Amino acid sequence: MERYLRNHDAISESEQAILATKRVLVVGCGGLGGMVIECLARISVGYLRVVDGDVFEESNLNRQLLSSTMNLGRPKVLAAQQRIMAVNPLVEVDAVQADLAAENAMELLAGCDVAVDCLDNIPARLVLQQAAKVAGVTVVHGAVAGWLGRICVIQPGEDLLSLLYPNPEEAQGEERQRGTLSFTAALTASWQAAETVKLLLGKPGLQGEILEVDLLQAIVRKLKIS
Secondary structure, three states: OHHHHHHOOOOOHHHHHHHOOOEEEEEOOOHHHHHHHHHHHHHOOOEEEEEOOOEOOHHHOOOOOOOOHHHOOOEHHHHHHHHHHHHOOOOEEEEEOOOOOOOOHHHHHOOOOEEEEOOOOHHHHHHHHHHHHHHOOEEEEEEEEEOEEEEEEEOOOOOHHHHHOOOHHHHHHHHHHHOEOHHHHHHHHHHHHHHHHHHHHOOOOOOOEEEEEEOOOOEEEEEEOO
């Protein structure tokens, strides 16, 4: 198919067919989630379940791909659904307007091959990690604080976020104090999408390590988590 012609030097036609059978949960449709959704829809992951309970606010306009002055007050998941259908109508979309919580996490994970953590708060991230452990689903985590982006892949049974955030309230406050920049979110989300595709295709990716990107200093670090 001509739509995927430019993919095939990097992703074979057989791998493209595999992606069409895969199901991904994206939790959060904001700065990270909007770009992750864009990338996964364009590469044609077959099914995307997109989850967010929020509506767009003016403060989202500096960084969130799906936001615009025309959809302020509109549910983020509806904008995500519309965007996916405009970009690639071959992708099946399940838009869930809800916040992830312990009560619904297992249902949201059901049937998905990978979950992408695009959440903006640490307690919810920890809930997703715990539920994914029980469900046997790998999580691709991303977080942004100012010029700094972080990505890691959490295999079922691992508790990498508990090691990353031993003091969740302190870490949450630090993230908010540093703010969120558009290019940091876009780069971090693109890396999350790449790790997701590698997982879906069985290609080597991050394992037991965190990728840290400092855009101010132009530094990329890969650190072992132990």
